[in-house]
Amino acid sequence: MSGEDESSGWQLTESDPGVFSELLKTLGVPLIVDDLYALDAASLAQFQPISAFIFLFKWVQSPTSPMAGNFDSSFPGFFAHQVVNNACATLAVMNAIGNISGLPMGSQLADLIAFTTGMDPQMRGMAITSSDWLREAHNALSPPSAISLDGLGLPKTTEDAYHFIVYMPYLGSVYEFDGLKSNPISHGTYEESGEGWIAKARDVIEARIATYPPGALDFSLLALHEDPLPSLTKQLDEAQKSNNGFIAEQLMVRITNENAKREQWAFENSLRRHNYVGFVHALLSAMAKSGTLDKAKEDARKVMKERIAKQKEKGGAAMDED
Incomplete structure (x- = not known):
């Protein structure tokens, strides 16, 4: 917890x-x-x-x-x-x-x-x-987190x-x-x-x-x-040796799905490991130089105010705008 x-x-x-x-x-x-x-x-x-x-x-x-x-x-x-x-x-x-x-x-x-x-x-x-x-x-x-908000005096939620x-x-x-x-x-x-x-x-x-x-x-x-992969691989080998093409095809589909799932896990885990601070800093700097940062901030504040209003309508706890 x-x-x-x-x-x-x-x-x-x-x-x-x-x-x-x-x-x-x-x-x-x-x-x-x-x-x-x-x-x-x-x-x-x-x-x-x-x-x-x-x-x-x-x-x-x-x-x-x-x-x-x-x-x-x-x-x-x-x-x-x-x-x-x-x-x-x-x-x-x-x-x-x-x-x-x-x-x-x-x-x-x-x-x-x-x-x-x-x-x-x-x-x-x-x-x-x-x-x-x-x-x-x-x-x-x-x-x-690479960004700490400690010491800023922000209200705790x-x-x-x-x-x-x-x-x-x-x-x-x-x-x-x-x-x-x-x-x-x-x-x-x-x-x-x-x-x-x-x-x-x-x-x-x-x-x-x-x-x-x-x-x-x-x-x-x-x-x-x-982990089903070792068992599926063994079953596939046995099916291929016995020339049971139908079973072998079904097993290959399952093995392909299992491998695809693991590839997706690996990709998502690589994203979790990545540090995005440099990217975010570069993006904000580029927006500031192009003059689009202020508008983006105002748009974000507008969206947040709308979310706060909807939350209050539902009777939920108040959210901080800042």
Whole structure:
């Protein structure tokens, strides 16, 4: 979850599959993340087997609301508290992959998980967020702003806080891992038949979404699942050896789509890494020299005033014109 304290050095993370998949690649974990827009079985089929759901939601303090599930104070698996601002995305990933048995991972990650074995959630969270290499991996696609407004005496505005949590199976039950909670939350056992843990998790997530106003867009859902490329490549090789042209053609289409998705992720991540300050400075200088900067400023002020008026009509919080 985000906050005003940036002293920890952890930057905000975008809820984007390319960002999470790049983080997992850095950690040496053979999993990827994809956006989910529906939870029905047909929509989830292309991502199976799914290891976990990563749920992003707008955090609202509501102490009177009854909590779904039960705290498991004797949880035997991996669970870490969030002890610094902005680290919840990586904490969610760690709480997920730390509970997947036999998952391959890079040596640094394996050493970190081994080092925290036996620690309580608070100490484990402190150990994780004190890891320089993990913080650097987290920040790789969330560079700090090159422009600071500190010291200008500008009024502070309160921004909505968003938070990442995880839903996944562990020892026959569906668990919720929220780094801001004291313990993992058990949502009960699930049937091994049919969709298995997915059906139970769907009910829990849909019930949580139902607590928001109709049509609210204050959350997103990601699926953490196996990278399908190695399996698809192997299946293609087998289909080609058996001269099964129809299956081979279908597999090639899927592989092409997966590669195109990764190319798009790589392009978007390159944009996230780029520093645009020089470009913006050059553009403003060119506009000033050509005499178009003042008009652009006035046009921007006009647009902002229109947005403020619309916001006030909707009963929203006031916005600052400057």
